[in-house]
Amino acid sequence: MTKRKILITGGAGFIGSHVVRLFVNKYPDYTVVNLDKLTYAGNLENLRDIEKKPNYHFEKGDILDIEFLFEVFKKYGIDGVIHLAAESHVDRSLHNPTEFAETNILGTLNLLRAAQASWANAYEGKVFYHISTDEVYGSADHGGFFTETTPIDPRSPYSASKASSDHFVSAFHNSFSLPTRISRCSNNYGPFHFPEKLIPLMINNILNNKPLPVYGKGENIRDWLFVEDHAGAIDSIFHSGKTGEVYNIGGNNEWRNIDLVNFLCYTMDKKLGREEGTSAKLITYVKDRLGHDLRYAIDASKLTAETGWRPQVTFEEGLEKTVDWYLANQEWLKNVTSGDYLKYYSKMYQA
Numbered sequence: 017m018t019k020r021k022i023l024i025t026g027g028a029g030f031i032g033s034h035v036v037r038l039f040v041n042k043y044p045d046y047t048v049v050n051l052d053k054l055t056y057a058g059n060l061e062n063l064r065d066i067e068k069k070p071n072y073h074f075e076k077g078d079i080l081d082i083e084f085l086f087e088v089f090k091k092y093g094i095d096g097v098i099h100l101a102a103e104s105h106v107d108r109s110l111h112n113p114t115e116f117a118e119t120n121i122l123g124t125l126n127l128l129r130a131a132q133a134s135w136a137n138a139y140e141g142k143v144f145y146h147i148s149t150d151e152v153y154g155s156a157d158h159g160g161f162f163t164e165t166t167p168i169d170p171r172s173p174y175s176a177s178k179a180s181s182d183h184f185v186s187a188f189h190n191s192f193s194l195p196t197r198i199s200r201c202s203n204n205y206g207p208f209h210f211p212e213k214l215i216p217l218m219i220n221n222i223l224n225n226k227p228l229p230v231y232g233k234g235e236n237i238r239d240w241l242f243v244e245d246h247a248g249a250i251d252s253i254f255h256s257g258k259t260g261e262v263y264n265i266g267g268n269n270e271w272r273n274i275d276l277v278n279f280l281c282y283t284m285d286k287k288l289g290r291e292e293g294t295s296a297k298l299i300t301y302v303k304d305r306l307g308h309d310l311r312y313a314i315d316a317s318k319l320t321a322e323t324g325w326r327p328q329v330t331f332e333e334g335l336e337k338t339v340d341w342y343l344a345n346q347e348w349l350k351n352v353t354s355g356d357y358l359k360y361y362s363k364m365y366q367a
């Protein structure tokens with residue numbers, strides 16, 4: 017097996033940490049370099065179990081710093097990139113779109129340029145794999161599913177920045193033959209998810225007996241995939257995907273937000289030994305998110321047909337694993353919800 021030297025950006029974040037863990041454990045002969053700026057969303061606590069493995073390396077730095085990227089490519093002889101570093105929260109993008117354009121668009125462009133220059137047209141065996149989102153397709157309001165040929169129609173500053181980065185990745189493939197791949201995944205959930213996102217936010221608030229803020233009437237629909245299944249799909253695409261291709265990744269698991277929150281309340285009541293209905297009493301409808309896409313729905317059949325990947329974890333199993341993890345790791349939750357998180361939370365959810 018080739019001893020690959022892979023740069024994973026954003027490896028201290030939610031999905032990135034699962035991808036790093038999978039690659040470090042599954043491929044002991046690979047060199048796995050985690051490059052992360054450690055923003056509010058990046059946390060090395062997410063990687064304590066693998067940080068001492070000899071094939072794992074951490075480089076703290078910013079994808080906006082191209083000289084630093086050149087140095088990292090050279091230092092490790094990087095031959096594969098899995099790019100996850102991003103500003104990832106839609107609500108934050110409504111308040112600070114410039115930061116999203118800088119990190120997600122310019123940061124991706126820097127990484128493309130660093131790969132292009134470092135590999136100097138010797139592309140044999142190289143992979144530049146960009147992790148994107150189903151949100152670039154807009155909203156599937158009128159039924160049907162997003163396929164890889166669905167027109168790009170981003171509606172939030174977050175999805176606009178991701179769509180733009182996707183276009184730059186495609187442009188580097190078309191213009192310079194950079195060996196790229198892109199995948200677009202639906203909503204992830206699981207351990208180490210920062211509690212500004214729906215599922216961990218609700219778990220944290222249930223534990224603290226705080227209101228459970230549900231946007232609008234709770235009718236928005238999302239497809240949910242357990243994060244380890246996303247990491248498995250990334251592994252499949254990195255090793256077996258085709259150059260220049262886009263792959264959708266999804267769980268075939270659509271939920272209205274309000275149904276999901278009720279199911280989570282039910283699961284939490286059971287786990288905490290509370291009377292059924294206790295947590296659901298905390299549900300509070302709040303003013304809808306600006307430009308809130310109604311429905312995301314993914315057709316991942318191309319990926320399954322080409323690589324055999326399919327989700328391994330049912331939603332019931334995944335949600336139970338997730339709740340169990342948060343209950344067993346309340347210290348992690350306390351640490352990430354102190355300080356700046358409290359300021360952010362009061363700005364977002366207090367009347």
Ligand code: NAD
Binds near residue numbers: 123
């Ligand atoms: P996250 O916010 O948890 O993690 C992002 C990571 O990127 C953090 O560790 C952060 O420190 C790092 N980072 C941010 N700016 C950086 C910079 N300038 N330089 C270096 N590192 C920087 O995000 P996530 O939820 O794990 O998402 C990872 C990727 O997957 C993103 O590209 C996102 O668009 C995509 N994605 C996420 C989901 C989801 O449901 N969370 C679904 C589909 C696609």
